[in-house]
Amino acid sequence: MTVADERSEPERGRARGGDIGALRETLAEVRRVIVGQDHMVERLLVALLARGHCLLEGVPGVAKTLAASTLATVVGGSFARIQFTPDLVPSDIVGTRVYHPGSERFDVELGPVFANFLLADEINRAPAKVQSALLEVMAERQVTLAGKTHPLPRPFVVLATQNPIESEGVYPLPEVQRDRFLFKVRVSHPSAHEELEILQRMSVRPPVAAPVLDPERLMKLQDMAEEVSVHHLVADYVVRLVMATRSPAEYGLRELEETIEIGVSPRATLGLMAAGRALALVRGRDYLLPDDVRDVAVDVMAHRLMLTFDALADDVDAADVVHRILATVPPPVVVWNQGTR
Incomplete structure (x- = not known):
């Protein structure tokens, strides 16, 4: 039995809260340098x-x-x-x-x-x-x-x-x-407000970032991301999003058959799951929601889509194709901790 296993539930909660706090501090430190x-x-x-x-x-x-x-x-x-x-x-x-x-x-x-x-x-x-x-x-x-x-x-x-x-x-x-x-x-490009902040922040003495984490703690956080709970309905939703790029007509997207040459690979399936879990951890949760999957879907799937020659000639954007899939394939309604309150 590991030391972590022997800790009480409040101790594990405090440790987890410290890890989530470190992630928020990491984002804040980067944003101290990067405007917008x-x-x-x-x-x-x-x-x-x-x-x-x-x-x-x-x-x-x-x-x-x-x-x-x-x-x-x-x-x-x-x-x-x-x-x-x-x-x-x-x-x-x-x-x-x-x-x-x-x-x-x-x-x-x-x-x-x-x-x-x-x-x-x-x-x-x-x-x-x-x-x-x-x-x-x-x-x-x-x-x-x-x-x-x-x-x-x-x-x-x-x-x-x-x-x-x-x-x-x-x-x-x-x-x-x-x-x-x-x-x-x-x-x-940044907005006009962000452009002004860049001018004010970077034209005098640019801020310098300070270390917050270390490689060992980062690997611990990576392990925590892999332990984020996934409901079977959310896992099924991930698979349906991927399959909609390979067989669009089966998911009510017949118009995309002339747009998509080859759908996304199984790496997209694994990527949606891994990225969704990591995003859930950044947001302070130990369970995955369909919204987490939807939020990372464009960044995970768009560059893996191979569009037809006609779609490329018409300047079709792969990101718009993914948005169309997200709008058509319904997400599940998942209730966590049902009956505990």
Whole structure:
């Protein structure tokens, strides 16, 4: 029996309250540096708790890189930033073998991916070889060099950014790599009020974030997110949302058959569950609600949808397709703790 098991219910409640308080303090510390962009900041923290990678897409200057580096500082652990360029090669990020004449032998030099937080800045500027080198890193959290496998430190997460408006020297991410990202978050321009606050806050002495968590406590919070209770009706709702992208007509969405080429993968099913649980924990609950699933659905599913050629030619937005599915597939009505009051 563990020490945690021997604690009384009030003690466990106080410990849990402290953990939830730490999450709120983490969000507050990041928001002390990042003006606005609450959706992006919350999704970055949810991705960490769900052990998932996050892709931020937005025009230059909307604090994508600053948000990722600030969160890494607040959460603690090692941090590495790679500026992706067209001349990058796989050994630049994962490492390589280096010959040392003095000892007359090859040694393995590990690359910058060996950090708790990897910021892949402008990830869509790197060619296909570099993109493929990231697949093992993101999926298996390990690197194989010279026939030997090197595990990455724990926790490990990739926070990537990309610019959607440039076409010069840009390589679109392959579908298999987009599928590795738990979230793809679109980052928009700030409002006029937020722009004024940015001017007032950042034009004198920009605030500096302070550490709140550490890797060990983050892994504990990740375990807590995995223990969030899921009602079978909510799990069924997750599956119905996913199946609606594969067989739209069966869910009253016949018009989407000409829009969706290939529905989302099973990673979307697992991602909806993991992200929903993490969001519930951030909101201070130990059970998952349909609203949690609905709130993360666009960020989890839209980038995994493959639209038909006609839909792409008509400039159909995958996010609008997911919104249409959410509006049609009814959520369950779940009553928790029934009969206890």
